[in-house]
Amino acid sequence: MSAQTDYAQAGELKFGQVGIANLRVRSLDPAQLAAEMAERVQRAPNLFARAAVVLDFGGLSKAPGIDEARALVDGLRAAGVLPVALAYGTREIDALSQQLGLPLLAKFRAQYERADDAPAPARAPEPLRAAEPSPAPAAPAAASASAPGLIQATPVRSGQQVYAEQRDLTVLAPVGAGAEVLADGSIHIYGALRGRALAGARGNEGARIFCREFHAELVAVAGHYKVMEDIPAALHGKAVQVWLENGQLKLAALD
Incomplete structure (x- = not known):
């Protein structure tokens, strides 16, 4: 008699609201950005230490290069936070996310970019200031x-x-x-x-x-x-x- 097959899933996947900080980069200076984040972590470690952070490059005139983006990700990790995704923006940001191995979050889509023939997305939450x-x-x-x-x-x-x-x-x-x-x-x-x-x-x-x-x-x-x-x-x-x-x-x- 053959053993009974177990079709139960090992993991249940659901989607829900997650509180993630949005870091909108206005000046691409990895060292300064990391220092600013380290200061936040030091002042309020219970809130910011190992906090998930989405990187939003929509405040820049052009997408950063892969070396600059990697330097920023490494700097933020050293400062005590965890970059987990990029905010959805241009095709260049899409390519950058693939090079970094980070996902895109449509919820944080940049305001200046429209999807192909689609209505403008709802305004995304601004970064904490x-x-x-x-x-x-x-x-x-x-x-x-x-x-x-x-x-x-x-x-x-x-x-x-x-x-x-x-x-x-x-x-x-x-x-x-x-x-x-x-x-x-x-x-x-x-x-x-x-x-x-x-x-x-x-x-x-x-x-x-x-x-x-x-x-x-x-x-x-x-x-x-x-x-x-x-x-x-x-x-x-x-x-x-x-x-x-x-x-x-x-x-x-x-x-």
Whole structure:
């Protein structure tokens, strides 16, 4: 009697939202870029050490050569982060990705490039940019999203991610350290925020973050971010709102 064949898959493949930093290269200086990244890793190792990074060369007038690109990849790895892909752009970027052995991510397609006879892609998230601290005035109403908001009723635990695509996100429970909540609109957290919150994930500069108890590892609006080390100690544990004003990230207590 022959043995029964086992058709069960050894691995289950699924696609989902993954939080990946986008490094938009504006000046092709591998040594300077590596030094800047090393400084970020040193300031906030829990956030940036061994972080996955997508390289976006869309800010350059032409694609880099293979030697320059390899020097940049090696420099970033030495700085403590892990380049995992290139942002989709021109045919030259496509060829470069093959030479580097890195994939292309269509989600990060450069804004200036259209696919053949296809409509222009949606605006990609801008790279994270550190913002200067600044006192905050009273806040206007939160930006509304284009669809009914997503409600997360249970705690978001370390290693988990919740993403509200094209809408606001309301979290009725705590966001633990090492957890991440993202929304294309605004984020409302009615518990403690100990992880990361990223509002306006696709570039909506009118998005806001509201939190009842603020202990955030990182907050960002439309790519402008602050890490815990940059946030005034007076705001820790308070009810806080976060928003953009004239390209600067603002934080203020709500009470």
